[in-house]
Amino acid sequence: MAASTDTQNVTIRLTRRTVRRARVLAAQRNTSISRLLAEHVEHLVGEADAYDSARRQAFALLDRGFHLGGQIRVTRDQWHER
Numbered sequence: 001m002a003a004s005t006d007t008q009n010v011t012i013r014l015t016r017r018t019v020r021r022a023r024v025l026a027a028q029r030n031t032s033i034s035r036l037l038a039e040h041v042e043h044l045v046g047e048a049d050a051y052d053s054a055r056r057q058a059f060a061l062l063d064r065g066f067h068l069g070g071q072i073r074v075t076r077d078q079w080h081e082r
Contacts (some may be wrong), residue, residue, distance in 0.1 A: 019033070
């Protein structure tokens with residue numbers, strides 16, 4: 001997680017069992033529960049941002065279209081003649 005002076009505290013509610021297990025997990029990783037949660041939330045937000053960016057790029061490609069190298073030699077009306 002990048003150091004930032006523009007941070008805000010958030011309060012969450014967890015079960016006692018979850019808090020106990022989170023303390024152990026945080027200690028194993030030599031960090032705090034707060035840092036553990038912050039890094040996880042930052043990761044989730046980063047994934048969502050990356051997905052949104054990729055989605056916008058994909059739609060831009062679709063709007064632009066793809067040239068597949070072929071040539072249209074027959075008009076639509078010719079295809080649909082009866």
